[in-house]
Amino acid sequence: MTTPAPSPDPAAKDRVYRSPMGMLGGALVLVIALWLGIDALVLGTGRTPWLALAALILIVPVITAFTLRPAVYANEERLRIRNPLRVVVLPWGQVASLRSRYSNEVVTASGATFALWAIPVSLRARKKAARQTAAAERGAGRGGRRGGGRDLGLGLDASGGGAGASSGPVRAETDKVMDELRELLDRWEERASRADAPSVGEVSVRWAYEVIGPAVAGAVLLVILLATG
Known part of the structure; x- marks a missing residue:
């Protein structure tokens, strides 16, 4: 309407x-x-x-x-x-x-x-994000084969990677924005399901x-x- x-x-x-x-x-x-x-x-x-x-x-x-x-x-x-x-x-x-x-x-x-x-x-940013994700996965695989990724504290492991190396796939900026909007929509739907x-x-x-x-x-x-x- x-x-x-x-x-x-x-x-x-x-x-x-x-x-x-x-x-x-x-x-x-x-x-x-x-x-x-x-x-x-x-x-x-x-x-x-x-x-x-x-x-x-x-x-x-x-x-x-x-x-x-x-x-x-x-x-x-x-x-x-x-x-x-x-x-x-x-x-x-x-x-x-x-x-x-x-x-x-x-x-x-x-x-x-x-x-x-x-x-x-x-589409260019999406392709770039996909390449970065693939490169991070390859690096994580090599690190795991070398030393098993021993935890050294402070968010670092023995292979030298950061804590965010395995936090998920890299996303293009506009896709991140859409994810944030979907989170707002999901939160509203949760509120709508309650009595108030x-x-x-x-x-x-x-x-x-x-x-x-x-x-x-x-x-x-x-x-x-x-x-x-």
Whole structure:
């Protein structure tokens, strides 16, 4: 079910997840776009400053929306997803599953699916984590054959490995984030199974008009300028 306005923020403190590389790339592209646009505004002649202004009004919100804006806020009560063009508030009681394929997604009890733009899947990072896990397993096997891994205290063994060498497979960063979100979901389900279960709440979806409005205005102005040129 979708309501027109988001539910109020709960008192629980949020965990905030963003894409550092996405933000860095967006900041660099934004700096370049502003540099070129302002240069055209100041030094351009004829219709060039107007075209540059229209392009900036269109491009800056779009770049910001798809790089700097995405974020995921999670706490014990709900999951709030800030995607480029929408803000989705999902109480944990409305979340059916969190899945990771070629993108990280949340599936609601009603079957709706929302992508987590701020937590992109990196196949390269997954392959790197798999290689590190395989290398650690090979090292542990060699250490076991050499000396049996005698404990020397302080978390070290005779083969020189740390205590975390056999703590489990290496995970990509975004997969770790999804694991944390699944833990929050599992904790909510445990609470929901008790007699003092919290209320489920409603799903809320809001369009990001603060992004859509300026972008549409810039696009319309750019089309008018090009059509009348």
